[in-house]
Amino acid sequence: MVKLERIGDLVLSIPAIHSIKKKFPESKLTIIVNSYTQEVIKNDPNIDSVIVYNRNISVRDKIKFIKALRNERFDLAIDLTTRDFFFLPALIIYLTNAKIKIGLDNLGRGFLFDVRVNPPPNPMHLSQEVLNIVSSLGIEAEEIRPKLFVSNNDREYIKRFLKELDVREDRLLVVIHPGGHFKTQRWKEDGYAGVSDYLIKRYGACVFFIGDERDKEVMRRILSLTEEKPFDLVGKLSLGKVMALISVSHLFIGNNSGPLHIATALSIPTISFLGPTPEERWHPLGDRNIVFKKDLPCIPCELGYCLRNDFGCMQEIGVQEVIEAIDSIFSKE
Numbered sequence: 001m002v003k004l005e006r007i008g009d010l011v012l013s014i015p016a017i018h019s020i021k022k023k024f025p026e027s028k029l030t031i032i033v034n035s036y037t038q039e040v041i042k043n044d045p046n047i048d049s050v051i052v053y054n055r056n057i058s059v060r061d062k063i064k065f066i067k068a069l070r071n072e073r074f075d076l077a078i079d080l081t082t083r084d085f086f087f088l089p090a091l092i093i094y095l096t097n098a099k100i101k102i103g104l105d106n107l108g109r110g111f112l113f114d115v116r117v118n119p120p121p122n123p124m125h126l127s128q129e130v131l132n133i134v135s136s137l138g139i140e141a142e143e144i145r146p147k148l149f150v151s152n153n154d155r156e157y158i159k160r161f162l163k164e165l166d167v168r169e170d171r172l173l174v175v176i177h178p179g180g181h182f183k184t185q186r187w188k189e190d191g192y193a194g195v196s197d198y199l200i201k202r203y204g205a206c207v208f209f210i211g212d213e214r215d216k217e218v219m220r221r222i223l224s225l226t227e228e229k230p231f232d233l234v235g236k237l238s239l240g241k242v243m244a245l246i247s248v249s250h251l252f253i254g255n256n257s258g259p260l261h262i263a264t265a266l267s268i269p270t271i272s273f274l275g276p277t278p279e280e281r282w283h284p285l286g287d288r289n290i291v292f293k294k295d296l297p298c299i300p301c302e303l304g305y306c307l308r309n310d311f312g313c314m315q316e317i318g319v320q321e322v323i324e325a326i327d328s329i330f331s332k333e
Helices: 007-023 059-071 088-095 126-137 152-164 189-203 213-223 239-247 258-265 319-330
Strands: 030-034 049-053 076-078 100-104 115-117 173-177 206-209 251-255 270-273 289-292
Touching: 007 126, 007 258, 059 088, 088 100, 100 126, 115 126, 152 239, 173 189, 173 239, 173 258, 189 206, 189 213, 189 319, 239 258, 251 258, 251 319, 258 270, 270 319, 289 319
Parallel strands: 030 049, 076 100, 100 115, 173 206, 173 251, 251 270, 270 289
Antiparallel strands: none
């Protein structure tokens, strides 16, 4: 299998991956992923082998990579890609020389597959979209919600980390992810600062901000707006350790991106902001999720820039309504 899309895409593909293993329990299941997503599935007992594809290697190394794949002599190769503009995974599938090659017949990619799967006529959740690809094998998954496996090493690291911070076991832990692939996907920075202050003042919560290196400037601006200082872990934890931290938290707050779907897969209550993203395709799975969105005429645009130039779909979500959502979640705990 090949899945070279982002973190959230891989997380939401897990039900399809597990369903394949259930259908063929004696098979050796190999998945090709990006280096920055591999920790999502490296501890999954349903996956026998993880191969990391590095886009930045030389042409010679890419040839070696393909030769190594061909030497595996795969019986079946599946492209789990759902984004229309991703051609590379289909090419990799073709070059494996597997006996049967399966993938979506979209954007001229179909000629590379033996079994061509028609894209769904109407929008549906991405988890279901990926399951539709493997349905050509007669597979029907019982559950479209993903299940993640956190490594014991990462769990122990976070346990020691919290102990070093002298965090009591009865303390509320809240993880906040203010980042997003595009600016249009991010809720306002003063909103995150206000929510963080409220959590610390009202609940005495330990608030941990997470993100990668690209989120450091966003985090710097948020910290400049806070009265109470949260823990800034942006760019300081591996993805596996982020998963472990989320797994022991009591609430996740963030934009619609990879960490949100990690939280829902770990059964953590979430509050998220949908912005320009299509709800039917990307809403968090499960029953303990509160999603904020504004029904503006331009929504969903799915763009990385704002047509209105005011980011209204995010800016119009108020701090007070998010605070009320927090109270509603903790009142049920």
